[in-house]
Amino acid sequence: MTVPPPIVAPSILAADFSRLAEEVRAVEDAADWLHVDVMDNHFVPNLTIGLPVVQSLRAATKLPFDVHLMITDPKRWAPGYADAGAYNVTFHAEACDDPVALARDLRAAGAKAGLAIDRDTPIEPYLDLLPSFDTLLVMTIKAGFGGQRFLPQLLDKVRTARRHVDAGHLELRIEVDGGIAADTIEQAAAAGADAFVAGTAVYGADDPAEAVRRLRGLAERAAAGA
Ligand code: DX5
Ligand code: ZN
Numbered sequence: 613m614t615v616p617p618p619i620v621a622p623s624i625l626a627a628d629f630s631r632l633a634e635e636v637r638a639v640e641d642a643a644d645w646l647h648v649d650v651m652d653n654h655f656v657p658n659l660t661i662g663l664p665v666v667q668s669l670r671a672a673t674k675l676p677f678d679v680h681l682m683i684t685d686p687k688r689w690a691p692g693y694a695d696a697g698a699y700n701v702t703f704h705a706e707a708c709d710d711p712v713a714l715a716r717d718l719r720a721a722g723a724k725a726g727l728a729i730d731r732d733t734p735i736e737p738y739l740d741l742l743p744s745f746d747t748l749l750v751m752t753i754k755a756g757f758g759g760q761r762f763l764p765q766l767l768d769k770v771r772t773a774r775r776h777v778d779a780g781h782l783e784l785r786i787e788v789d790g791g792i793a794a795d796t797i798e799q800a801a802a803a804g805a806d807a808f809v810a811g812t813a814v815y816g817a818d819d820p821a822e823a824v825r826r827l828r829g830l831a832e833r834a835a836a837g838a
Pocket of ligand 1: 623625626647680753754755756758759789790812813
């Protein structure tokens with residue numbers, strides 16, 4: 613089975629929030645998706661941005677939005693992001709009683725549907741739900757903050773998901789989020805990830821666009837050798 617070309621999604625969590633549009637434009641020609649972390653200070657102990665900012669930002673770039681909802685009650689809020697033009701809306705398995713129903717709502721609203729699995733959540737109970745989803749986001753840190761150290765043991769979940777996706781011929785992106793940088797992206801790609809979120813590694817670099825291209829090159833090479 614051939615893995616599709618890797619997606620690199622810079623996370624604006626690591627950008628300068630006072631200059632968001634400019635920061636997004638800095639990666640416009642290099643990135644595949646723009647990763648937007650929505651945190652509500654309930655599901656995670658951090659607070660970022662919500663729908664009004666996403667709506668404003670939507671007009672400032674052509675990049676597809678990969679919205680990562682780290683919020684409680686995603687059933688109530690997630691479809692609003694699809695309505696705002698998000699390309700993919702990912703919510704957390706831990707926050708939702710009926711993930712398949714919410715995935716259906718998101719697809720009906722015109723978005724792709726993503727399921728996120730946090731650090732302490734096993735993947736096995738969710739494997740049979742994957743045909744209802746377009747993306748599976750495996751956290752490689754504990755969700756909540758950027759700049760944390762990558763946890764390589766969480767790649768076992770990526771390997772399990774990759775085997776399941778390939779065996780079932782599912783059309784699903786396996787995305788990793790947390791601590792993805794030049795020194796970690798190759799192991800994530802070799803484990804079977806094909807979409808990579810990077811905050812600090814992109815916006816902490818002198819040239820964010822160049823950092824995106826470099827990460828994609830490393831992922832491509834590792835996937836080819838995997
Ligand atoms: C954290 C967010 C990540 C964050 C990753 O919960 O979901 O998207 O921006 O940041 P880095 O790449 O710095 O680990
Ligand atoms: Zn994220």
